Amino acid sequence: MTATDTHKDDRTLPYRIENTDIRGQIIELGASVNDVLTRHDYPRPVSQLLGESLVLAAMMGAALKFAGRLILQLQGNGPLDLLVADFVSPGTIRGYARFDAARVAALSDDYPKLVDLMGKGHLAITIDQDLDKDRYQGIVELQEESLSQCALTYFGQSEQILTGLRLAVAEHINGNGQRTWRAGGVMAQSLPPQILGESGATEKSLDDWERINILLNTAEDHELTDPLLPAEQLLYRLFHEDGVRVFEAKDIAFGCSCKEDTIRTTIQNFSDDDRSDMTENGVISARCEFCNTTYCFDPSDFV
Numbered sequence: 001m002t003a004t005d006t007h008k009d010d011r012t013l014p015y016r017i018e019n020t021d022i023r024g025q026i027i028e029l030g031a032s033v034n035d036v037l038t039r040h041d042y043p044r045p046v047s048q049l050l051g052e053s054l055v056l057a058a059m060m061g062a063a064l065k066f067a068g069r070l071i072l073q074l075q076g077n078g079p080l081d082l083l084v085a086d087f088v089s090p091g092t093i094r095g096y097a098r099f100d101a102a103r104v105a106a107l108s109d110d111y112p113k114l115v116d117l118m119g120k121g122h123l124a125i126t127i128d129q130d131l132d133k134d135r136y137q138g139i140v141e142l143q144e145e146s147l148s149q150c151a152l153t154y155f156g157q158s159e160q161i162l163t164g165l166r167l168a169v170a171e172h173i174n175g176n177g178q179r180t181w182r183a184g185g186v187m188a189q190s191l192p193p194q195i196l197g198e199s200g201a202t203e204k205s206l207d208d209w210e211r212i213n214i215l216l217n218t219a220e221d222h223e224l225t226d227p228l229l230p231a232e233q234l235l236y237r238l239f240h241e242d243g244v245r246v247f248e249a250k251d252i253a254f255g256c257s258c259k260e261d262t263i264r265t266t267i268q269n270f271s272d273d274d275r276s277d278m279t280e281n282g283v284i285s286a287r288c289e290f291c292n293t294t295y296c297f298d299p300s301d302f303v
Contacts, residue, residue: 009028009029009030009227010028010029010030010031010032010251010252010253011027011028011231011249011250011251011252012025012026012027012058012059012062012091012249012250012252013025013026013027013231013232013235013246013247013249013250014062014063014246014247014248014249014250015235015244015245015246015247016244016245016247017188017208017212017239017242017243017244018242018243018244018245019242019243020190020205020208020209020212020242021190021191021205021208022188022189022190022208022209022212023188023189023190024164024186024187024188024189024216025059025062025063025186025187026184026185026186026187026231026234026235027055027058027059027062027184027185027186027231027252028182028183028184028224028225028230028231029051029054029055029058029182029183029184029252030180030182030227031253031254032054032093032252032253032254033051033054033055033093033169033181033182033183033254034180034181034182035254036050036051036054036093036094036095036254037050037051037181038180038181039291039292040096040097040292042097042099043099043101043104043105044110045080045104045107045109045110045111045112045117046080046083046097046099046104046117047169047181048111048169049074049080049083049097049114049117049147050083050085050095050096050097051169051181051183052147052148052167052168052169052183052185053072053074053083053085053095053147054085054093054095054183055167055168055169055183055184055185056072056085056147056148056151056165056167056185057070057071057072057085057086057087057093057095058087058091058093058252059185059187060072060087060125061087061088061089061091061093062087062089062091062250062252064089064127066089066129067089067090067129068088068089068127068128068129069086069087069088069089069127069128070086070087070125070126070127070128071084071085071086071087071124071125071126071127071128072084072085072086072087072123072124072125073085073123073124073125073126074118074121074122074123074124074142074147075118075121075122075124076118076119076120076121076122076142077119077120077121078103078115078116078117078118078119078120078121079099079100079103079104079106079107079117079119080097080098080099080100080104080117080118081098081099081100081118081119081121082097082098083095083096083097083098083118084096084097084290086290088255088257090250090251091250091251091252091253092252092253092254092255093252093253093254093255094254094255094256094257094290094291095290096289096290098289104117113145113146114142114144114145114146114147114149114150115142115143115144115145118142119142120141120142121141121142122139122140122141122142123139123140123141123142123147123150123151123154124137124138124139125137125138125139125154125158138154138157138158138159139158140153140154140157140158146167147167148165148166148167151163151165152164152165155189161189161190161191162189162190162191162209162213163187163188163189164187164188164189164212164213164216164217165185165186165187165188165216166185166186166187166216166217166219166224167183167184167185167224168183168184168185168221168222168224168225169181169182169183169225170182170183170221170222170225172225172227182225182227183224183225184224184225185224186216186219186224186234186235186238188212188213188216190205190208190209190212208242211242212239212242215238215239216238218238219234219238223237231246231249232246256288256290256291256293258288258290258291258293258295260295263286263295264295264297264301266286267284267286267297267302268302275299275302276299279299282298282299283296283297283298283299284296284297284298284299284302285297
């Protein structure tokens with residue numbers, strides 16, 4: 001698909017279904033996810049999963065009621081053994097993946113199941129509010145075929161929230177003929193009857209949830225990643241019969257927290273022997289896994 005015109009994207013948009021307790025988020029990522037994925041020469045299956053992880057982390061992070069960091073981590077014993085998607089409020093994302101190139105190349109499918117790519121392992125969601133408060137972490141095993149299915153298990157077990165979720169990642173051709181990555185997703189959530197209590201556990205609330213979840217799952221991948229389809233328009237397509245109200249969007253952008261001074265201080269804390277071992281061709285170098293930036297230092301700076 002060739003995009004000749006685009007609306008504003010790289011944002012997550014909260015919404016509510018009228019006359020129900022169902023709320024959600026819809027997200028569209030353009031430059032932000034492209035910035036992350038093009039900084040690394042990842043194979044397609046790895047880029048695909050990292051893109052989905054960034055969408056999920058951004059939707060969950062943007063829904064936090066406080067300033068903080070949300071870290072989504074997949075770890076397993078498969079060809080892809082580690083993947084991290086990082087969200088920092090108010091709206092910065094970054095991510096990276098670690099994999100065995102030969103084992104990934106040996107996969108017979110360009111779109112492998114999650115268990116084939118990651119093997120046995122777990123999905124961990126970690127939320128940091130600030131330095132003075134404890135971390136919250138929820139963990140579920142990687143037993144599903146996709147990241148979205150694992151996320152649904154997480155929401156059911158760790159947060160006890162009824163959740164519907166669609167994630168999509170695709171490459172598009174922009175107006176200059178360049179291939180760029182795009183990603184999108186839509187999520188709906190409702191408190192289950194046992195949490196709502198007798199006053200909320202009505203037959204209507206259950207019917208509402210079943211209907212909205214069915215409608216949400218009709219969203220196609222190409223709709224979620226279409227640069228010409230605004231999120232508001234897609235929400236209307238999905239939920240216009242019930243009525244849908246949108247709220248203020250939150251901008252999303254790529255950003256990395258690595259700093260030269262911080263890395264310099266870290267190297268300074270190593271012993272002389274360690275720094276000598278780190279020196280190659282007269283230079284001590286350190287690469288940020290997230291943004292793929294390499295920092296080079298003269299060993300004499302640490303004498």
